[in-house]
Amino acid sequence: MTTFIIRRLMQSVVVIVLMSGIVFFGVNVVGNPVDMLVNPEADQADIEASIRALGLDRPIGEQYLYFIKGVFSGDFGKSYIFGEPALRLIFQRMPATFELAFTALIMAITLGIPLGLYAGLKPDTRISKTIMAGSILGFSLPTFWVGLMLIMVFAVMLGWLPSTGRGELGTVFGITSSLFTLNGLSHILLPALNLALTKISLVTRLTRAGTREVVHQDYIKFARAKGLSNRRIVSVHILKNILIPVVTVIGLEFGSLLAFSVVTETVFAWPGMGKLLIDSIQLLDRPVVVAYLIVIVFVFVILNLIVDIVYSILDPRVRLGDAGK
């Protein structure tokens, strides 16, 4: 098991280095490095001073090392628009994005698994077929459009929920989040739902497939032969078996949620990293863009690593190996 972890750790490091290399070379070789990192609005003397300060007149290899050094010390340069260090801006916005992604994940699990279980246990009922049809719609519909429609219906037409922005923050046990106030909840409901929609469909389909496979196994028949109640069979025997692949996917999908939040945050004007990214791309605020990309690649790789480890813990067959024979 430990060798497994170490190997995965090393792979992760390789990927991070690779991706940062791609981002770096992409920015500095494909694009015009001067425009990337120096504010084009500044006057000529400033530009030349900046070029020298940033080392853009040095050979590319040296620039890369300088860049890596900057990454490790958290220095990505300053945002053109805000004037603050790019990394700090991102960290400021991170909690909002994580909050959104986390809420969406909870929604995906609490809605997707029961729906999938039902559709898997009773596949021929009308409700099941509706659920499956709904799930196809769920991942076909473009997220941004659904977001617009949600705003249209619930905020404009019905006036039940606010249309944009993040609500008030509350603090519980030292964690500050808008989930802890009623106002905050009303603001997060629509965007989280929007973000969660694709994942709910995914989890539903996955759970259903897993349930259908497990239900026909002999050990379920044996459980029935022992006279166990249906509730126990579903909640313990079936659930534990399908949970393993589902958890793996959910873990990976959290990363995807973080990436997709870009869209939801734009539609709902949610002050997170994603919105910052889009604004920065449009305003050509390159340092922030680079910082975001590196940060999210990093988060991703860590996430994959954690999921791999958790999977090997959850499945006792992997964890304990084949002992007696």
Place this chain on the structure above:
Amino acid sequence: MTTSGNESIGTETVPSEDSGSVLKESPLARFWSDFSDSKVAVGALLVLIVIILAAVMAPLITPQDPYDLAQVDVLDGRLPPGEKSYNGYTFILGSDGAGRDLYSAILYGLRISLSVGVISGLLALFFGSAIGLLAAYAGGRTETLIMRFVDIQLSFPAILIALILVAIFGKGVDKIILALIIVQWAYYARTVRGSALVEKQKEYVDAAASLGLSHARIVFRHIFPNCVAPLIVVGTVQTANAISLEATLSFLGVGLPQTEPSLGLLISNGFEYMLSGRYWISFFPGVALLLTIVSINLVGDQLRDVLNPRLQR
């Protein structure tokens, strides 16, 4: 001897009067009868055909070319569906902020969305398949290296990769298409490599090799045709994804430029009017996008069931 439509021909042979043919139905006919088992899929296929035709014939069936400034009058702007314009024709689906007929704008937008999606899809298919075939056939370290690369790319969500590429390349139709190709090739590569590997194990490949056929011939004439089925399935789903991704990028303002208004751009243009209740500017282009994507997905779903060799009846 006639066969009723309900009999599954499958692998049974039906004795027939002419000595030549053994199967009564051609593969194409059989494919169609399997496919049409799902009425939903057939319906989706019809919708898709209508959409494609409408997009192709756009200049012929729209009252207005929404990008010809001479035909557009801003005083016509923001009219709800059903209102008439200055020139007398009806805005079936309303007009947008600049006075463009939404119906026309949608059809023209469809052209762009579809062509970008399909072109990038086809090119990604081409390159992805080539790489996948190479990996499967070459084997050894080449294969491991290529597939490791594919796995890493596939572990990141498409939108993230697209954003990275857009940030690097900047705006422009060709750059967006390039970005879409780079996002998609990995799916094709993985699919093709998977089925090529299965084929490679089969005996006829050894037979062909022992006959001294060249590598190229073995790969293209023997292995590749058997990979076509899963490729078609992945192709439909990926095209839907590409169209959706392009729309998302355009909506966010980092996709196609204003000069090539795809459906995504139309929707984003209508965003500002949403809060004042003028929903149609975003709503109808969205519906068009939806219909396209959903119908492609439905058709792809049924294709997957029909072409799956393990479900052969």
Place this chain on the structure above:
Amino acid sequence: MNTVQPALAVDRLRTHFFTKAGTVKAVDDVSFSVNSGEVLGIVGESGSGKSVTGFSILGLLDPPGEIVTGSIKFQGEELVGAGARRMRSLRGNRIAMIFQDPMMTLNPVLRIDTQMKETIKAHRNLSDRESYEESLKALDLVGIPSPPERLKNYPHQMSGGMRQRIAIAIAFLNKPDVIIADEPTTALDVTIQSQIIHEAQMLCEKTGTALIWITHDLSVIAGLADRICVMYAGRIVETGLTNEIIDRPQHPYTQGLIGSVPSHNKRGKRLFQIPGMTPSLLNLPRGCAFKSRCNYADQVCGKAPEITSVGEGRYIRCHHPAPERVAG
């Protein structure tokens, strides 16, 4: 307790599967009974409907299977048509089942103690501690060494023989009156097989449990059962005391089965084989199902034979029963 009444009495049971391809008559007129402390062997080839009989008794038929007619009486209580609740309270409690493949019958992601304790708690109001103690005792009963450690194990950590012993232990947990064992030793090594058969025999004698042992292997059942039913194509074709069936079989199929047992054979002589194949239960021939493979069939056999009694507790379904014939 009424000693005259059998623990389980099946009368003219018919279980059919209504599939799109047609009706599969898996069990087509099966009758037998078993008393407390008795071992009944049901012998038949695969596809003869023996497993379905077991599932029918427990009410574990999956659709499209249904019990069409017949009665199953457990200690006089009719089970056919009994509510789901009643069936569930009986399963694992008063009537237990042991399946064939030990690997598949234990849930791979749950510990052994979980799987044992839940069986107890589903039917009796015992605390966690008490259920644990009972589980330990049951493992002892089937001769498993160091039970506390075994309880903490997962199924894949044990050998096939051990797993099957656990399945047997689980069956005995609530001290049932009837146990149905569906080919429990088929997947095991021959040496383990005889051990387990021996242990099962002793357990049933000790506890007075009625045991129905379903198998395709006549030699396995010969040493274990008190009485034997022979099944063919969904029907019982011969019933009687084990000695009688083995030494003086009357049905041609039974004779064929016995003739084909290697130990029965003289050295050097060709092993007897019943010609032909089991008919598909979807397409049963008219008349006697064994007709096409029988050397003694004639026109009379075009009409399906009924069960007739040829002695005390001895039944046969054949137009030409004959004890003197020996196959081979």
